[in-house]
Amino acid sequence: MGVGSQRVHRGAPRVVVIGAGIVGCSLAEELTARGWTDVTVLDQGPLFAAGGSSSHAPGLVFQTNPSKTLAEFARYTVGKLRDLSVDGRPCFRPVGGLEVATTPARLAELARRHGLATSWGIEARLVDPAECARLHPLLDPGAVLGGLHVPSDGLVHAVPAGEAQARRAIDRGARFLSRHRVTGVASAAGRVSGVHTDQGFVPADVVVCAAGFWGPDVGALAGLTVPLQPLAHQYATTAPVPALAGAVAEISAPILRHQDADLYYREHGDRIGIGSYGHRPMPVTAAETEQHENSCLPFTPEDFSDAWKQSLALLPGLAETEVAAGINGVFSFTPDGMPLLGEHRDLPGFWVAEAVWVTHSAGVAKALAEWLVEGQPRTDVHECDLHRFTAVQLSPEYVAERGAQQFVEVYDVVHPLAPPQVLRPLQVSPFHPRHIELGAVCGEAGGWERPLWFGANAALADGLELPARDEWAAQWWSPTAAAEAAATRERVAMYDMTPLTRIEVTGPGACALLQQLTSNDVDRPVGRVVYTLLLGADGGIRSDLTVARLGEQRFQVGANGPLDLDWFRQHAPEDGSVQLRDTTTGTCGIGLWGPRARDVLQSLTRTDVSNGAFRYFTARELFVGGVPVTALRVSYVGELGWELYTDAATGLRLWDVLWAAGQEHGLVAAGRSAFGSLRLEKGYRAWGVDMTTEHDPVEAGLEFAVRPGKGDFVGRDALDRRPHPRRLACLTLDDPATTVLGKEPVRVDGVPVGHVTSAAFGYTIGRSIAYAWLPAEHAEPGTAVTIDWFGQPVAATVSAEPLVDPAGAKVRC
Structure with missing residues (x-):
């Protein structure tokens, strides 16, 4: 590229x-x-x-976003455009942004959004109803419970x-x-x-x-x-508003969001512009727009009637005017x-x-x-x-339906763990029928159904003493996850690893390509497994991989998604010496982990899987209950066990024979909720969440996966030139009854210094864990910090990692 x-x-x-x-x-x-x-x-x-x-965009710029990347894009846009003008007319007016709440749920969401703004370095403040009305005089203070004010937001004149x-x-x-x-x-x-x-x-x-x-x-x-799916979006302008009579400025009040009603507002001198996301989705094609000027389809008043009623309740002064004009303007939405x-x-x-x-x-x-x-x-x-x-995510149906759902949810309060609710299930593993039988509650990632926990295990949670969760933290969570985590630590559990991207790299140039692209030394004997990183030319972490050498010219790479395959393709030699194949959909995998995992596996294979014969971070091809399996002795939960991969056609039998053999050992099926807790207790990083291209191996605590002495590889030279002003630190929350979910700001002495990446309750240690990016001077164990949780400080302490089995004895036994 x-x-x-x-x-x-x-x-x-x-x-x-x-x-x-x-x-x-x-x-x-x-x-x-x-x-x-x-x-x-x-x-x-x-x-x-x-x-x-761009020709009809109303131009409201609200910078705060759950995505750090989009927030940074917005901040740069504001910084650049505020210095531009055309013929003396400013391109950006920094009038500020005001989001208001009319329900307790939205008021809580604004507190969470204030945390997001703080995490991303955007100045923001929570304000009471009186301050909302002072900032935007048309507002009825009795109609709102509070607001979020961002002074640097504003209005862009797009053209x-x-x-x-x-x-x-x-x-x-x-x-x-x-x-x-x-x-x-x-x-x-x-x-x-x-x-x-x-x-x-x-x-x-x-x-x-x-x-x-x-x-x-x-x-x-x-x-x-x-x-990309084009959808029409309604924008109307009122006739003159008497309360704004005599206004000479184009806009003086902050741009305004009333997200409880899917509405936003801006002034046009003595008129008010109103945008609505509350109407039915209106998908169109690009060709349909060309007969209309500036891609503005005819306004449909019947779709705007509820928006007008809601606007009158929020801005009573509009009762003295009416909707004078409107458009159904077309915008782009992705899945x-x-x-x-x-x-x-x-x-x-x-x-x-x-x-x-x-x-x-x-x-x-x-x-x-x-x-x-x-x-x-x-x-x-x-x-x-x-x-x-x-x-499967590129089908016209997927793009259209998920794009429409994005329109519907633009202003919704969407929980970060909530999966999409349309066009599911789309892609399932061979184990899905068994998951359903066991009462799986599923999320979705990359188009794959992924069990979060299993209803069949609910009784195992009876009697567990777990801290009560608040309403937000209790969503998309179940105490059953605690039981599944305990079963993994104490007995044995099966996890569906099918959605993990698997790339087969073969050919006489396979090893050389992997050596060129990865930070660790993967030129190891057949049967070895290596944890390694993909780095950019600047030394930033593009991905982390598990590379298993299955033959002199054959490797199985456990990757993070399609972008890793693209990176390999970009760098593959053009002489045909390397073949790359994504094998994910044609194969499936089970993580068999726990202190009794060896007992279960040995009962199903004639291959010796003792510690002496099958060491940690090695791979073998064997038969399990008659099923040909590629077995990797690796663990993402910090317990003894294997990742077991086979063809999709034999996957259901693999599940069934493991399930039957495991019952005498207390085996359970376990989901992603327990998985996330267990991995954080062991300090295992998740790429794209805990680390990205903006971080390097030293900062992320992954120096062990870098072997500069092996020879040249992408990013090697840049590592020596990079400063390391921050660290990914492990935090434990002081009060076991408190929890966070991720992206919250972290403060030292009240000053924001970083943000949370991953977080979960650690069922083994009995308190919540949060990983966070902090300045290096604040990342030393014992440092006291606070984390903002819906506007309230939660005390936490930087802790030495890993929190469970720091010597790693369990995975090596």
């Missing part, structure tokens, strides 16, 4: 950006600022109100903001061409070579699709699925609500920057420009990567 592009281009390449909305304009500015000045931006419409979402950035880019050599409809994407020698338009051919070394909701159509020209960024895996040089809202536009453009020019973005973008979806 970016690395590959750098190998091809000796100097600055010719870049074509498709789309002159705010994303395309921002990208042109960011690229030219970095010296890539041969940039051409094409649009089928006029400049700069080209007819896409001028795009033009201002375009002018900068033009001054550096870029050109913008209107009325150029892209009709084809050309390639030569396996790379993009330009685009065909209705005005002629435009050559390019790099093509970036920033076409907004036309993205799927443009992507199809390059043979690429762009998983998970995140942008789409990255390079086409089969057509190098073709990139996308799609499903990007005005709020995040400049931040996204900066990250993509860094990716193109430097080889990788400086911000972690794995949540936004174009290739994060598996094949």
Whole structure:
């Protein structure tokens, strides 16, 4: 991708950006600022109100987001646009943002959002009803319970903001061409070579699709699925409001959210603009928008009637006016609500920057420009990567239904552990029938159903003394998880490991490729298993892997998802000496863990699985109850045991024979809730949660997985140049009755210094565990900290890790 592009281009390449909305304009500015000045931006419409979402976007910028990446994109966008103007007119007005609560649940959510803002470095404050009314005089203070005020939020004028950035880019050599409809994407020698338009051919070394909701159509020209669903969203403007009579400023009060009613508001001088997400989803196609100016479909008043009633209750002054105009404006939604960024895996040089809202536009453009020019973005973008979806998640039905659900939930209070509720089950392991029989309560990840806990184990939790949980922490949790964790520590349990991505790497160049890409030494004898890292060129952690050498030229890699396979493909030699195959859907796996795991396994195989014959971090191929199995003696829960993999066709038998043999040993099925608790007690990291590309092995406590002496590998040289100002620290909460879930701010002496990554109750140690990023000087064991939990400080202490079996004797016995 970016690395590959750098190998091809000796100097600055010719870049074509498709789309002159705010994303395309921002990208042109960011690229030219970095010296890539041969940039051409094409649009089928006029400049700069080209007819896409930017042309009608209301422009409200609320920076706080559960995603750290999106919050950083928004912060950068605010910082950049607030200094821009066009012909003396500011592109951004920092009037602040105000979110109000009309229900106790929303008031609690605002306290949680205040914690998110603090975690991501955004100044925010919780305010009472009187302060809400002072900030926004149209508000009825009796209608709200409180609010969240972010002074740096504000209003973007999207079209001028795009033009201002375009002018900068033009001054550096870029050109913008209107009325150029892209009709084809050309390639030569396996790379993009330009685009065909209705005005002629435009050559390019790099093509970036920033076409907004036309993205799927443009992507199809390059043979690429762009998983994006256009949906219409209602925005209305009132007639003049008497209470605003005489207003000369375009906007003076903060932009306003009434999320309990799925509404937002902004001033237009003496009028009020009202946006609604409370109506039915209105999916459209890009073609359907072209007969309407600026992709604004006709307003449907019947869909707005409830929004108007709710608005009158919140802003009583609106009773003296009426809805004067409205649109059903079209925006882009993805299955998970995140942008789409990255390079086409089969057509190098073709990139996308799609499903990007005005709020995040400049931040996204900066990250993509860094990716193109430097080889990788400086911000972690794995949540936004174009290739994060598996094949089953790219179906038209999935994209449409999950996209519509994202629209419905834009302003909903969504619990971080709550799984999607539409288009399920989509992908199940061969063990799913047994899971259902055992009363599994399932979540979902990567399109896979994953048991959280099993109703069949509920009786095992009777008599367990567990602290009571508050209403929020009790959601998507069950005391049954405690029983399953105890069974794992004391007896034996089976975990479904099927969703873990498995990549087969074979061929005469397999070992050399893995040595080049990973930080540990994987050139070990057949039968060895190695924990290792994928690093970026800057030494940041792209992923962590378990690599099992099953033959001289055959490796099984346990990975974190499709992005790891993409990374391998980018770097694989072109001589055919390495073959890569994702075997996940054709295979399945069981984690058999606990002190009696060996007893269960030995009863089903003639292979000696004693400690002397089958050591920790080794692999063997054997038969279990007549089923051919690849057995890896590794553990992600800190207990003796194996990961057992077989073909999907024999998976159900593998489950059944293990289940039958395990009953005399007290075996249970266990889910992800217990799994998460057990892994944190052992200090095992989860990539994408505890560590990302923004962190290095020293900071993450994974130096043991780096072998600089093995020879050159990606990221090796950068590790010596990186400072290490922070550490991933283990915290234990002082009061066993308290708990946190993740992303909460951590304070020392009342000052925010970091944030929580993973958290769970440690059933073995009898208190909650939270891992958090802290400045190195505050990460020493014994340091007292507090964690914000819905606005209240929770006392915690930095603890030495791991908390359970620090010598690792259990997994090695």
